[in-house]
Amino acid sequence: MALTYLLDILGTLVFAVSGAFRAVKYELDFLGVLVLAVATGVGGGILRDILIGSVPPAAFRDETYLFVCLLGGLLVFLAAPKIARRWDLVMAADAVGLGVFSAIGAAKAAEFHLGPLGIVMMSVLTATGGGVIRDILVSEIPAVIRVDFYATAALCGGLCFLAAGLAGLGETLQLFSSILVATGLRLVAMIYRINLPRVHSLPESPTELTQKRKAGKKTGPETQGPRQR
Template identity: 45%
Template sequence: MSPDTLVSWLDLLGTFVFGLSGAMLAVRRDLDVFGIAVLSVAAALSGGLIRDMALGATPPAALATSSYLLAALAAGGAAMIAHPRIERFTKPVMVLDALGLGLFAVTGARKALDYGLEPLPAVVLGVLSAVGGGAVRDILVAEIPRVLREEVYALAALLGAAIVVIADLAGLAPTPAAMAGAFAAAAIRILSVRLNWKAPKAPRRRD
């Protein structure tokens, strides 16, 4: 599979998963059908839009075709219809968010490399792509974005993006590297919540 095809498929999957996380949060907040659609689209498309605007990729992939918008709206519809079943999973919004985080981290880093960015900026763009959708989703429902909380969130995205970049430097195949990066980021995020891992903080000053 070519890098462009890989980015497109993972991007579309990440769009649906993040859209589902936004829609499930909207259902929990008892929003109406319009609110569910708005939160689903915002969560699904914001990260990719941030990435493509940073790269100067015009028009952004999310607007160049109807596929991404349809995937986001399909996620909203799925949440409306099947939310009781989805809620049976432990912390479904968190799990979906973790999967979207991993997928967008690797697609952001991969696309940055394809556009000729150096390794470190590619990792940074992967992180921005990963946290953008979740941040917009949380802000719309008046929550502090997860990336700013005391949780391993951006660090998980950083790991996923770094795996893609390191694999590229080593000349490894992009598809297995992307899969490994997405899995690692999602796994670290989920484990951090389950095991109550916290990101390091500056020590408090003692008077």
């Protein structure tokens, strides 16, 4: 569908811009900016297509995606301060891109007859894969498993796609309901600063804690004194 394709291109551009800004953070050169823009913009889709056997990936069959990523990187390289002052709009558009990528990933997986788990996994991978590649390239823990209600929103979008299909809705309604759920959840999380609970760090490593437990068992009877008769 033409509208879905346009939204997909918009999502690619916004993801490319966010990837390029990570290059600005580390003061990379022009090539570094473009590499992170491309990796973030189309990385998830390329991984998805390779895993489900849709080769060559869509980004190489329709080079508009690559050109859009390069455009996003160039915009950041030339006008980073101006774009940064409107970062709230970029993040809102990023939420739309997340929803679109989540829905398209689920639809592509369903087209290749994957099961429910595969459809949800491809939905999340399409929406978050580019960001994971970007973070790995700059030696960071991927943000999708560290902060933000991001991958979870994509997961819910994939589940919505499945639920809409089970309810007998057509492909168009499946796509747009998935987009609305993932985008809506992401926007709500951004507005109210919602995050998933985090695991707390241990005072010592598991090995050290285990050694202390074993040492306590060995010394326990000796510290209790003689048994009363």
